[in-house]
Amino acid sequence: MTYAAPGSRAKSAPLMGRDTEPTLFEMSVEGRRAYQLRTTDIDVKPMGAYLPVEHLATQPVKLAAVSERDLVAHFTRLSHRQFAVDLGMYPLGSCTMKYNPKFCDTVANEPGLAKVHPGTPAHLTQGWLEILVDLEDRLCEITGMAAATLQPAAGAAGELTGLLLMRAYHEARGDARRRVIIPDSAHGTNPASVTLGGYEVTTIPSDERGLVDVEALKGALGPDVAGIMLTNPNTVGLFEEEIIEIAGLVHDVGGLLYYDGANLNAILGVVRPGDMGFDIVHMNLHKTFATPHGGGGPGAGPVAVAAHLAEYLPGPRAQRADKGGFEWTTPASSIGRVHGWHGNALVLARALAYIEVHGAEGLTAVAHHAVLNANWLKQRVAAILPAAYDRPCMHEAVLTATPWKKANDVRALDVAKRLMEEGFHAPTVYFPLIVDEALMFEPTETESLQSLEALALALELIHAESLTNPEFLHDAPRTTPVRRVDEARAARQLMATEDAAGRS
């Protein structure tokens, strides 16, 4: 019998068992096929009739050969091996894993949006241009800025775009600047973007409150500082209360303020980056505006700017035309394109739908509830898991397992792994780097009080176990499809393809 893994055995579906799911290649049998194509009535000659033979492959690239039935079984089982917001709480700090309304899926599936070629002329895509203009309007209002580009495909792309805007601004003034200041709590994309933006990173420490150390900032500032990148609330979930002073200090040396909008969910309708003094703001629509994360993307990272930076924005931009309707324009001193087409358009349409459903009050309620949930949880578990900083938090709470480590050698990772067995996705651990044994919980506004209480009870249970049976925690999880994996081996004996794994 032809060797191949059985495509229809469901032992890897957690419903049934805990076996390994074969790869598509292991299930492959030469000659089997799933695909069907339209009848076109066009003759297909041997490729040599169209193309010089020296270009033609002598061997076909081997993919897999499975039946449609096995394809479905395979990916359905894989989906059962995957946690997701739709299954339960995902309190992954900094990621805003809130519920993603299904309505927005419907919007993204509209043929009148999803089946439009990006090169279709503007007069045939007025609906799309209006969507882009409407979203830009809303995002500017929410952030307190003057104009925005919707091209960046994710937060990091937005950061780099923002830094290039900063650079364009300074260069237009003949003002060559060298450095960008970043707090030590910053997300890794911030320093990486600074480098790619052609600047040097100057890291400043956070103070014992978890906030920007204003004195250190003053020390770092100088005429060669192009700007500062901040999140506010910052990555430890705290609001930078001295933001007005900070903005003043940076502006005084001619620098610009960049707002990393990853945490915008906390302040919707409450405060605006523009009002705080920021010049450039990126947003993670996949966080704040609930476009789903897709297992790691797609997202969208629009960048909004104050009026003095609008002329540098990437182009083309959809704009209202003087004669009515909408048109593409490119700003006078545009830095150029940052995306192959118009950005992650369907993600943008989802975000607009989300904003429209919520409206002004709804968005404010989002922030209120997100912050309420985080504070409630923080306080609820304070006795066992102290907050890294003893201040009111915003939409997320950074707790620390340092006492657990000291007492029983139980680490943040152990808590995270054990939580899965209790039916919760792990919080973010070991981020931000400045907090020892950090556990960063972001419940988001879509989790109920009952769920938060259940999480707290699970943490209390785990705490009790840490006292009596720390090994039980080191050993977790046991109920998941796989248990702790050998990460070192993955890196040492790299097998990033079926071929590398020796199964080609």
Added chain:
Amino acid sequence: MTYAAPGSRAKSAPLMGRDTEPTLFEMSVEGRRAYQLRTTDIDVKPMGAYLPVEHLATQPVKLAAVSERDLVAHFTRLSHRQFAVDLGMYPLGSCTMKYNPKFCDTVANEPGLAKVHPGTPAHLTQGWLEILVDLEDRLCEITGMAAATLQPAAGAAGELTGLLLMRAYHEARGDARRRVIIPDSAHGTNPASVTLGGYEVTTIPSDERGLVDVEALKGALGPDVAGIMLTNPNTVGLFEEEIIEIAGLVHDVGGLLYYDGANLNAILGVVRPGDMGFDIVHMNLHKTFATPHGGGGPGAGPVAVAAHLAEYLPGPRAQRADKGGFEWTTPASSIGRVHGWHGNALVLARALAYIEVHGAEGLTAVAHHAVLNANWLKQRVAAILPAAYDRPCMHEAVLTATPWKKANDVRALDVAKRLMEEGFHAPTVYFPLIVDEALMFEPTETESLQSLEALALALELIHAESLTNPEFLHDAPRTTPVRRVDEARAARQLMATEDAAGRS
């Protein structure tokens, strides 16, 4: 804190754990809400303004009150607690659990089909009428009959419809008949339908070959016999080779032959009920034509008849109009409607799409492969699980665990339960009733050789276990969300609602 089950705890998702999933009512919190409605600009006055107050409820009917997020989590987790064809092999005999092409889902979701009101006049629904006519044509060709009704919503509804056609036929001849003959292997719906059709059941035994005992049939026949109901292949998966003789015998006494089409998958393009001598045929579109079973429906059970029965068919029927186009007509002596509207229309559209994709050759290949798979499996495991009848089978194989029971007190049920742990849905057990310790495997044509081999290996493993450790089998399954359930208690202490369970 308000008592309610936490909606976002995923411990019941088999991915995470094995807890019980709370009911929607347990998750309910008064005042919570998911629903949103369109703005209509119509004033809604207190209902007393429209309706006499004595009709108005004094208390609202209590449903549940959950957030959209919790609704999604609840039903997504429930879906993870459910086996399905899309997860793996479902060799449930008599049910034809083949792969259901996703393309047919797309068809059923077309707004031009799914969003049509059934009372829309014929001139505005010509597309729908043509679908019905086209499907009727195809089904008649496949079964070798003259005309068909598409109204019956499932196989059993088709049976009863067919019996009423039989009755109408005899009555039109002033020929009051009393009895309908059924083999002892028949599916339970057959005798139940006979009773509802106003006939008495005469059961005839199967012979030691598993086929109709022709002598017994002769003994049962008489002038008061309205007809006979047969499946062919029959419910033990064998072809009734004497069908021509049988048909002659029944017709000779003035009876009609009813074909239970549940097993039609085995003979597509190979033989036709009409050619065998059947007068009335129902089909289970949810079996043969792969419209999904939906956890127990919807199906569709069209009934095709020979020309002499066409005038009795239910109406209205979609027909080609003389003046072109399509129209509704009701046959002269119609028995009347058997469905509130036109039948399970979207199921019918799915089946038509399936037939069109396959075409003549494709449907024949379906039967070939289905029969090949069943025979291969039967032979492959013959050494451990003997076939109930030592003959070539058709699309399903009825095996018997009698030797296992005798040797080690391991029963068909134990095999079924243990198979789940090995990643396969159980076969049908204890059906048909005439086979002791029956295990009825219907692999269907969409399962691969590799999957069949894996099933065989699992059966060999279980057989080995039965010899050394029968308790292990009695104890199965252990890896599923729940284990064997107390069925007696369910019936004794009936709790068929949340209220009955005392949790209202």
Added chain:
Amino acid sequence: MANYLPHTESEVQEMLAFLGMNSMDDLFAHIPESLRIAGGLNLAPGRSEPDVADQIAHYTSRNKSTNDLVCFAGGGAYDHEVPSVVRALASRSEFVTAYTPYQPEVAQGVLQAIFEYQTMIARLSGLPIANASLYDAATALVEAVNMAAGATKRAKLVISAGVHPHWRQVVRTFARGTGHELVVAPLRDGVTDWSAVNCDGAAAVVASYPNYLGVVEDMAAARHVATASGALFVVGTDPVLASILKTPGTWGADIVVGEGQPFGTPLSYGGPYLGLFACTEEQIRRLPGRLVGETVDVDGRRAFVTTLRAREQDIRREKATSNVCTNQTLMAVGAAIQLGYLGTEGLRDVAERCVAGAHYAADALTSLPGVELAVTAPFGREFALRLPIDASIAIAALADDGILAGLSVAALAGDEDAGVNDPQNVLLVSVTEKRTRREIDAFVVALGKLVK
């Protein structure tokens, strides 16, 4: 040709060889040669999915859907909102591609969803037991009268002419087998006149609440007739209005049936729909269809399972009270999701909007010359409108204005007693929560052009 078959040619050969065969035909060698189709089926060759999609597009291009026509048609099939979230959940493939939950260990998903469905339908009915679904309302009514006949050992069915004509037709059809005798109680100005018929010896008295013309009838009178004659009281209900009206159980119904389509099922040209069925505890041994009950597994964990199976055809065979096997589970799961979405408050909100919209429309439409209510009794979400012209002509004409004006009562009733005079001029108009004031106003304008 289709590509859903996995076997390669060489696998087929290998498998045949294992069976000692040479060709596929050998598999069928035991079938009499004379029966085997020689040239194959006379069907068109198979085509690829994209090709068939073109064929489907040909069909759909000649249907008018609610994307084309603003829908005021009802009559048991209503144009309610089906939110994205409900569609997404109900179409999860685990629900769609499962069989009847015979193996509870791996079917808790469907079982629990049905348990929740049963709970909600029982509550809306005001009765303690609801089954796991039947085909549709019409066939559910057949099961109901069969149950009543079984319970009373009687054969006479007294049915109000307010019961949907199609449901009556279906009861009539199946009565050919059971031998039940149908007596239709006529309507007077939209309300059943029970005194016009002899109910003695009835197995069932069947009323509709509201009736098919939208009228909210006096259920006390119907209950009284049933009690007086020793019949079971069967009520056909609109489950949406059940959230604002007194439940049929409150009115003393023994059996409640209804059409569950409004709960998450699209109009679907009439099917698959969802037959609702609820009854008292006394009738449980005669309950048709599947029933899910709660129990525990061997570890004491809560579990759900189909129960009281001994009622069903597979065990009871010719003595079963019903032959139903495959039912409409997926629609029931969808209904549970939709009702979970709406909740107590939402369902009532929907019902109230339907009623308010219907009255707004009735007021506006009857302001047109020659247009009046065909019956003056109080109505809920739909109403019978007498036009100065044939209702079918009005429907056809308004379709050109993008409006599906309603249903022709004459067409709906067919051979059944329509319950109104000159039914060909009566239009049955229904308003759901989706209909806006602008749409209704446009309807009035369009009809106005026609009747002027």
Added chain:
Amino acid sequence: MANYLPHTESEVQEMLAFLGMNSMDDLFAHIPESLRIAGGLNLAPGRSEPDVADQIAHYTSRNKSTNDLVCFAGGGAYDHEVPSVVRALASRSEFVTAYTPYQPEVAQGVLQAIFEYQTMIARLSGLPIANASLYDAATALVEAVNMAAGATKRAKLVISAGVHPHWRQVVRTFARGTGHELVVAPLRDGVTDWSAVNCDGAAAVVASYPNYLGVVEDMAAARHVATASGALFVVGTDPVLASILKTPGTWGADIVVGEGQPFGTPLSYGGPYLGLFACTEEQIRRLPGRLVGETVDVDGRRAFVTTLRAREQDIRREKATSNVCTNQTLMAVGAAIQLGYLGTEGLRDVAERCVAGAHYAADALTSLPGVELAVTAPFGREFALRLPIDASIAIAALADDGILAGLSVAALAGDEDAGVNDPQNVLLVSVTEKRTRREIDAFVVALGKLVK
């Protein structure tokens, strides 16, 4: 207002009380008063989903989709078939609503799908390593040149004018930060003239195979230039044609980038798309984005995990070679599914139909008066057509006939070197496996009316 928030008013009060607060505002009391928005945001009030659906319908009614126009536009975005099965699987909510697989114990689904994706992209590239996706082809090319610059410690990029103009524009934009110098090698009759530029000291030599005008260029020449100058050889590839052409790896590419949209992603008005990225083992420490590797868990069970994390920004911070974090995983999962569906044979079949269709179309279109190929070099699935009129005018005119005739090369190129003379008269026409002979013939007729 939206209804995605669970808390009831009383729960909010209870939670505030637990925090010793009286109102939501107290939560924000530590934020300087002066910053807090007084009157709330100046946005419209929230509306229900059905209301917003109307707004969306307003937008979509003014877009022409492939439902309205038969699509001959390509240029990196192709109208391929996305079968129902691929859409159904890729839209499973476990894939859609997961985050980056940080916790492998409960993320094997996404991890394994990505592993399979990486395998397929590596094979199509002819290189051993492919990452887990980047934003799109243009930004993938930016990562590629950054990788080359890092590897060579050089700053000069030599890019063929055959590379898609948008990709070149994006490279140019990001070069503002990295300081890379761009040198564009011109085309002569559609083929890159590497000799026209000085490649000395180049970090990367970037070619496109085929190039943006559809031409299948000589990769040996490009590889030679790269080798001679010590640059890395970067190839932009059309992954569909990669199934019939020699892989870029065979031609000696060090880095391969491409647009993965043809693999299961709808046209989507340009995004989200899928940036393909593959490279040699030597470059692995500079690989941008995520990489999934195989390993085992503590029980020895096979498991997948993101690996070589030390390259990434969250660990390496300002020393990271790339800042990418969120990428396009869902599209990569969709591509794995689509490629699983097509398989070896299917992808080749698609590619061959594209090529055959393009040549059929080119032959037919050039039979029109004044219409000719703008370049004569051999092409694959698209071609540049010189018209006697402005291509934009032709596109606008043919849209009235239900045809999206292609892309205007002048519009596409913008400020970049278009690689052809008089680009405003050049139409870039693309043919996918979906295009039928009838559609192409209709295109010819429609264009014929215009140029005659």
